[in-house]
Structures are given as structure tokens and as C-alpha cells.
Amino acid sequence: MTIGSFYPPQRTLMGPGPSDIYPQVLQALSRPTIGHLDPLFIGMMDELKQLLQYAFQTQNTFTIAVSAPGSAGMEACFVNLVEPGDKVIVCRNGVFGDRMRENVERCGGVAVMVDNNWGEPVDPTLVAQTLESHPDAKIVAFVHAETSTGALSDAQAIAKLAREHDCLTIVDAVTSLGGVPLLVDEWQLDAVYSGSQKCLSCVPGLSPLTFSEKAVAKIQRRQVPVQSWFLDQSLVLGYWSGEGKRSYHHTAPVNSLYALHEALVLLQNEGLENAWKRHKDAHLELREGLEQLGIEFVVDEAHRLPQLNAVYIPDGIDDAEVRKTLLERYNLEIGAGLGALAGKAWRIGLMGYAARSENVALCLRALETTLK
Amino acid sequence: MTIGSFYPPQRTLMGPGPSDIYPQVLQALSRPTIGHLDPLFIGMMDELKQLLQYAFQTQNTFTIAVSAPGSAGMEACFVNLVEPGDKVIVCRNGVFGDRMRENVERCGGVAVMVDNNWGEPVDPTLVAQTLESHPDAKIVAFVHAETSTGALSDAQAIAKLAREHDCLTIVDAVTSLGGVPLLVDEWQLDAVYSGSQKCLSCVPGLSPLTFSEKAVAKIQRRQVPVQSWFLDQSLVLGYWSGEGKRSYHHTAPVNSLYALHEALVLLQNEGLENAWKRHKDAHLELREGLEQLGIEFVVDEAHRLPQLNAVYIPDGIDDAEVRKTLLERYNLEIGAGLGALAGKAWRIGLMGYAARSENVALCLRALETTLK
Structure with missing residues (x-):
């Protein structure tokens, strides 16, 4: 059997890493x-x-x-x-x-x-x-x-x-x-x-x-x-x-x-302070949208990482099914829960190049449609 | 001080690895x-x-x-x-x-x-x-x-x-x-x-x-x-x-x-046997040319690796100077000796994509000119 070259699709990576690459x-x-x-x-x-x-x-x-x-x-x-x-x-x-x-x-x-x-x-x-x-x-x-x-x-x-x-x-x-x-x-x-x-x-x-x-x-x-x-x-x-x-x-x-x-x-070239602010800004946009969807964060506001948003999966929602739809329909990857949070939480990454308004918009809209 | 992007030159890699990449x-x-x-x-x-x-x-x-x-x-x-x-x-x-x-x-x-x-x-x-x-x-x-x-x-x-x-x-x-x-x-x-x-x-x-x-x-x-x-x-x-x-x-x-x-x-796609043969053929071409230059191999013919040719540096030749000229004038990298062979031998690699007649020709001609 002959194996051919591998051509990956263009995903938007909003899991716990790897993040979207510049x-x-x-x-x-x-x-x-x-x-x-x-x-x-x-x-x-x-x-x-x-x-x-x-x-x-x-x-x-x-x-x-x-x-x-x-x-x-x-x-x-x-x-x-x-x-x-x-x-x-x-x-x-x-x-x-x-x-x-x-x-x-x-x-x-x-x-x-x-x-x-x-x-x-x-x-x-x-x-x-x-x-x-x-x-x-x-x-x-x-x-x-x-x-x-x-x-x-x-x-x-x-x-x-x-x-x-x-x-x-x-x-x-x-x-x-x-x-x-x-x-x-x-x-x-x-x-x-x-x-x-x-x-x-x-x-x-x-x-x-x-x-x-x-x-x-x-x-x-x-x-x-x-x-x-x-x-x-x-x-x-x-x-x-x-x-x-x-x-x-x-x-x-x-x-x-x-x-x-x-x-x-x-x-x-961006400057560290600007990079920190960009992560923070993207997080605030995401947070607002998630709250409108009634989705709750795992971590208290005071100790929340802007670049990694762990949120509880709403009751009655099929974890794997949602992530599958996001991946297959929207080419969007978000992360599953790990360890004690497996099956209970999603991890939405806003890391590096991923911390941009267009990604937040895609993620919120895709989640809203999928969760309906 | 601001650091810019790094643009490497196009080298021909005939050292002990990394080899030329496909x-x-x-x-x-x-x-x-x-x-x-x-x-x-x-x-x-x-x-x-x-x-x-x-x-x-x-x-x-x-x-x-x-x-x-x-x-x-x-x-x-x-x-x-x-x-x-x-x-x-x-x-x-x-x-x-x-x-x-x-x-x-x-x-x-x-x-x-x-x-x-x-x-x-x-x-x-x-x-x-x-x-x-x-x-x-x-x-x-x-x-x-x-x-x-x-x-x-x-x-x-x-x-x-x-x-x-x-x-x-x-x-x-x-x-x-x-x-x-x-x-x-x-x-x-x-x-x-x-x-x-x-x-x-x-x-x-x-x-x-x-x-x-x-x-x-x-x-x-x-x-x-x-x-x-x-x-x-x-x-x-x-x-x-x-x-x-x-x-x-x-x-x-x-x-x-x-x-x-x-x-x-x-x-x-090439097939293992063909790849082995290509390494062997390139080695034989290189060997013939090196022998014409009076350069001797470190290893007996029976145990010689086609893909890595360790040869003695001719008497009176400045090791570092030759490798520098090959690199700077011809963008050609060959390897220095390592350990007991440091300063005494060069290692000419014919590995993978590098095992081709054009590389052998470049190496032999560049060496001949440089050693004159």
C-alpha cells in the first residue's frame, strides 16, 4: 500500500496549544x-x-x-x-x-x-x-x-x-x-x-x-x-x-x-506590554460573549488567565459532539477538559496570534449556533 | 537594539548532517x-x-x-x-x-x-x-x-x-x-x-x-x-x-x-534498494575523484560507509581555511573531524538528497580549486 503526502486543513486553533501560528x-x-x-x-x-x-x-x-x-x-x-x-x-x-x-x-x-x-x-x-x-x-x-x-x-x-x-x-x-x-x-x-x-x-x-x-x-x-x-x-x-x-x-x-x-x-516588534494587553482585550471580548451565552468560568475573575479560558460545559450538552461540530463545520479547535475537568469543561485558548477579535467572533458565533 | 528576521543562505550540505533537505x-x-x-x-x-x-x-x-x-x-x-x-x-x-x-x-x-x-x-x-x-x-x-x-x-x-x-x-x-x-x-x-x-x-x-x-x-x-x-x-x-x-x-x-x-x-516512492544504490553510486563517483586528488580514506574499503566519507586532510593543508573557503566561496559545507580525528580528517557526507552527481561534481571541483 502506498501512502501519499499529507495535506492538513487550515484550522483556527483556540485550544490549549498549539496555538495559531503566525x-x-x-x-x-x-x-x-x-x-x-x-x-x-x-x-x-x-x-x-x-x-x-x-x-x-x-x-x-x-x-x-x-x-x-x-x-x-x-x-x-x-x-x-x-x-x-x-x-x-x-x-x-x-x-x-x-x-x-x-x-x-x-x-x-x-x-x-x-x-x-x-x-x-x-x-x-x-x-x-x-x-x-x-x-x-x-x-x-x-x-x-x-x-x-x-x-x-x-x-x-x-x-x-x-x-x-x-x-x-x-x-x-x-x-x-x-x-x-x-x-x-x-x-x-x-x-x-x-x-x-x-x-x-x-x-x-x-x-x-x-x-x-x-x-x-x-x-x-x-x-x-x-x-x-x-x-x-x-x-x-x-x-x-x-x-x-x-x-x-x-x-x-x-x-x-x-x-x-x-x-x-x-x-x-509588538512589545511585551502590547502583547499582554492584546491577550487581555481578546479575553474581555470573549468573556462578554460567553456570559451572554450563559457559560460560566471555572476560575474566579481575579485569577483568570486571559489566554486560557476554562469554562463549564452547559448542562445537557454533549461535550464531544460540540467539539466535533466546531472542528468539522468551522475548522475551529477548542480544547477538551483535562484530568479532573475532563468532560466537565472546555478550554478556549486565546494564545499569541490567536488573540484577535476575528477569532473571538468566530468562536462565539460558532458556539452559539452549535449549542442551539 | 532591534533584531530583524533571519535569512539563511542556500548552502549545499555535505557534512555529517544535517544533510541537504528535500x-x-x-x-x-x-x-x-x-x-x-x-x-x-x-x-x-x-x-x-x-x-x-x-x-x-x-x-x-x-x-x-x-x-x-x-x-x-x-x-x-x-x-x-x-x-x-x-x-x-x-x-x-x-x-x-x-x-x-x-x-x-x-x-x-x-x-x-x-x-x-x-x-x-x-x-x-x-x-x-x-x-x-x-x-x-x-x-x-x-x-x-x-x-x-x-x-x-x-x-x-x-x-x-x-x-x-x-x-x-x-x-x-x-x-x-x-x-x-x-x-x-x-x-x-x-x-x-x-x-x-x-x-x-x-x-x-x-x-x-x-x-x-x-x-x-x-x-x-x-x-x-x-x-x-x-x-x-x-x-x-x-x-x-x-x-x-x-x-x-x-x-x-x-x-x-x-x-x-x-x-x-x-x-x-524511491524504494529502499534504490536509495541504497544511489548512495553507493554517489560514493563511488566521489571516491574516484578524491583518489585523483591524492586524498586517502580513513576507513578500509570493506567497511566504508558510502554516505559518510572520512578522509585524511593532505599534509600542509590548513583544515579550517579550506572549510572556510568552501563555505564562503561555494556555499558548500563539509564536516570537520571529531574527537580523535579533529584536525586530521574531513567528513564528506552524501546523505539522502545530497547523494547526487551534481553535489559530487561541485565538491570535487571546489576541493580541487581550493587545495591548489
Whole structure:
């Protein structure tokens, strides 16, 4: 049997990611591949580092993109920073906090959980109490913007508590980077990872990552080698260093990095504040329309992510049937619920290039017609 | 300071990879992104699995592409198959055998090394002797086609010895897949990984991977969880299974998978035997021209890889200067030596789309002019 070329349809992507990709990013993606040690490619990587520093609002020298998806970015933080026996306070208010626990345990660390209900932000008071009762904790890990629920946590407050107890922070910024304020240096966050396919509107497969000097120092003090060769950041740093001589580690995903460079150039040209405002504006438009349809949000207004709107499926509505109609009739993708919210909620993404009035209008009209 | 878009030049890539990309693959890469749980995308992944089975010449159900480069594919084999305390016989005749040792040790395994000189194939007699003296060994790991030296080892013979001693095999086929015969089922190889950016002429960033039933059974018998969450193939399998319901693991690199699908469609249309012959023919053309220039091969004729030609740099020639001229004047990339061959050899790749007479002609003429 002979298999032919694959021609995907043109969807509008308003799920939890991948988000709609900027046309310019798809163009950049298909530019001619050059060698990963070509001087012109190395120059591009140096620019990419600067663009990532801008996006993260950091001066951290260690600011790169992991050559794999966000879940590998998460793992890069844990395998490098957690040593066997290290106690890590892990905040869990959705799927990704639990994945952090898995990571801690697979590194031989001890996870102490701080639990909040799905849809709620992490409660800093609980974090403070847990730090008090575990004075030997080394790290506090939490999700800034929970993709499974749409809740935004107060990264600045949690990081301040962690510092007061001499703990480093590991922060999941997969869905927050580019969509809401994330100020790595001002908030003194130590290890922050993200994904290319959310509010940056780049193709999936890369994980932006930044480590503070304190995080790098902990890695350098390690007694036990990092359990992953691929994610050992002491090796990767030699590859990303702009100091002329570049040591070979792995073959960079050349074309995907072109795409990330282009997405970050677009973010730089728009300006971070404008991008945050655009996400907020699109969210307010969507909220108004959803409220008119009688649809309710999972998360309290004060902690709602503009770029990820988790809403309850109205009573008597067939979840899968609605999403199928949206996809097949309107070429519109919205996200299903995940984990505790599976079958109970939809997740409507307004990420990056998707955060535009035309998408909000399409989504509201298509939902209204389908729900009738 | 404002950073602009990046426009790479059109190079001819004749190094150790990435190789020249098929134009059709770059086109496929930039097709519209769709969701990674979209039914049409799931259908594409099912086709991709069949195409990979053809390329690997296997019926293995577990045949996927790891969402990260070849070095992550290598790690996926070791973290899943090596349990703490397992003894692994590792054949080392170049850079990548040594990386295998690193992987074994980081998994808590015990590596027993079988060493051959750089440029030589793995010696099956040495493997047999080592198996005799280590009856408790569980796995034999070796590189089929050493990218650092251009030597081809006898995978069939080594795998037969391993089976006779009840050992599984882990095989690095990064540079062999699509370029020389690799018959996973006929040779009864157990865990085989490759890279997208070599003889498949796809963009870098993905690692084709196949596990035999015996390999899957060893994973299922594990007492200790796999140390990597991202590379835990018992989780990944749920994501790639074609059984309708797909469990979320990570966000697939959607566009890169379009590209791999297209590269494998091209391989299917050409036919594996024809692709092997095309690599061989291009190699013979190149060899004739190099011999006329008085340039000598690192590897004996009997074990030479057609797709990766390691040759000694002639006496009195400035390595870096020649490669710079080729790159800047001819937009032609050839590879530097790696490890023990750094500064002593060049690596001229004829991989995938690059294995064509026009490339051989360009390379020979440009080298001749530059070396004068």
C-alpha cells in the first residue's frame, strides 16, 4: 500500500496549544537548512538568546531553548537542580503540578505537596506554612499559569517566600510567557521553562529555558552527575555559549529555531506590554460573549488567565459532539477538559496570534449556533 | 537594539548532517499547524508509523519518532532498557560508542567496553570474547554506522552473538537508516534509534525509534521506574497507539512530523534498494575523484560507509581555511573531524538528497580549486 503526502486543513486553533501560528513563522520555518555549526547559524543562536532574554525579562546568561517540547524543559529543570535526597516543595493545582511531583521522585528527590483545588491559584499562605514545617527544603516548584485549569498564581509572592527560606524556585511558565506579565529578574525566579507553541505562536517542539546565577551555582556544586545526558545543562551550555568556540553536543533543530527566532522578533516588534494587553482585550471580548451565552468560568475573575479560558460545559450538552461540530463545520479547535475537568469543561485558548477579535467572533458565533 | 528576521543562505550540505533537505520536505514543514489531538493528525501519525516500519524493515508495533534529536533517541533506549546494576557490553570505535557508555553509567548500569580503533568496525570476535567472560551481561550496545569515522559495523553478526548469550541489542542507526541496508527484523535487532537529519534528508530534531517485543517485555518487567518522565516509553506508547483513544503525554512537534512523513513518503516512492544504490553510486563517483586528488580514506574499503566519507586532510593543508573557503566561496559545507580525528580528517557526507552527481561534481571541483 502506498501512502501519499499529507495535506492538513487550515484550522483556527483556540485550544490549549498549539496555538495559531503566525504566517511569518511558518515562512521562516521553511527557509533553507544550514549546518548547526555554520557561523551564520551560531550568530542566529546568539540573537535568539537575546530575544529570549527580552521575552523572559532577564539578564540571565543561561537563557536557551531546549531542543524538545515543554515537558523536556520541565525535566531539564528537575534533573539539573534536584539531587538525590533533596526535599522539594511542589505546589499542585492541576495536571502540571502533579507532573512536577513525578519529576522530583524520578530524580530521587522527596516531594512535599502543597495542594489547592483545581481552578484555584496556589495559596501563598499554604506555601509559607509548608516552608515553616520543612526547614530542610531546597526548592519550591510551582506552575505560574496552569494550562489544565486556566488559573494564574502569584509567582512573585511565592518566589519571595522561597527566598526567605533559602529555597530556589522552579517555575512552569509554559502558558504564561508572552501572554501575561512574567518578570524573571524582578521577581527573582531561579529556573523557568516555557513552550514555543503557546503565547509565542511558534510551532511546537522547543522549550525556552532560563536559569539564574544561583541555579547555575547549584548545578556546578552537584556531587552526583545529572541522570540525563541529553538534558545535562552543563554540557548544553558549552553548545549555546557565544564565546566563539562551540562544543558539539547534539544537532540543533535548525528550522524550528528559525521559527522561534521569527516568533520572538514579532514579539519584540509588538512589545511585551502590547502583547499582554492584546491577550487581555481578546479575553474581555470573549468573556462578554460567553456570559451572554450563559457559560460560566471555572476560575474566579481575579485569577483568570486571559489566554486560557476554562469554562463549564452547559448542562445537557454533549461535550464531544460540540467539539466535533466546531472542528468539522468551522475548522475551529477548542480544547477538551483535562484530568479532573475532563468532560466537565472546555478550554478556549486565546494564545499569541490567536488573540484577535476575528477569532473571538468566530468562536462565539460558532458556539452559539452549535449549542442551539 | 532591534533584531530583524533571519535569512539563511542556500548552502549545499555535505557534512555529517544535517544533510541537504528535500524541497518537498521543506514545503511539508510549513503546512498549516493543526492540533496534536486532531483526528486528522492522529491519522497522519498512524501513517508515519507504517512508513517508519518500512524504513526500518520491521513489523514492530513499537515504532515511533521521539520528539527530540538522535541523542534523545539514544537516551530513550538506555533509560528504558537498562535497570540499575544491569551489565551492558558497549562497543566503542568512535564518539558515539563513548556516549553510549555515558548513558549506561547515568542509568546506574555497569558498562563493559569493547574497544576498536577509530576508523575500524567493531570486531565481532572481541564481542564474542567479552560475552564469554561476562555471562551476566544483559545488553550489547553498538553503533551500526559511526558518524565520527565513517565505519560500518556488522550489525547482523553482533546481534547474533548477543542472542546466543541471551542479551538484547541497542543499535545506533543514526547515520545508517536509509543509506545502507538495515534489516531490523531479519537481523533481530531489539532497540534501534536513528535521526531525521541524515539519510532521510528531513530537518533535524526527531529520532525514529523501534523496539522489538523482547525489548518491550523487558521494559514491562522493570522493577524501578524509568528515570526520565519525558522519555518513559511506557507513557509514550499510549500516545502513539492507533487504538482510537489517545492519551495525552506531550505536545507533538506537529510540523516537524509533517516533514518526516513527507521524507518517508519520498523514501517509499524511491524504494529502499534504490536509495541504497544511489548512495553507493554517489560514493563511488566521489571516491574516484578524491583518489585523483591524492586524498586517502580513513576507513578500509570493506567497511566504508558510502554516505559518510572520512578522509585524511593532505599534509600542509590548513583544515579550517579550506572549510572556510568552501563555505564562503561555494556555499558548500563539509564536516570537520571529531574527537580523535579533529584536525586530521574531513567528513564528506552524501546523505539522502545530497547523494547526487551534481553535489559530487561541485565538491570535487571546489576541493580541487581550493587545495591548489
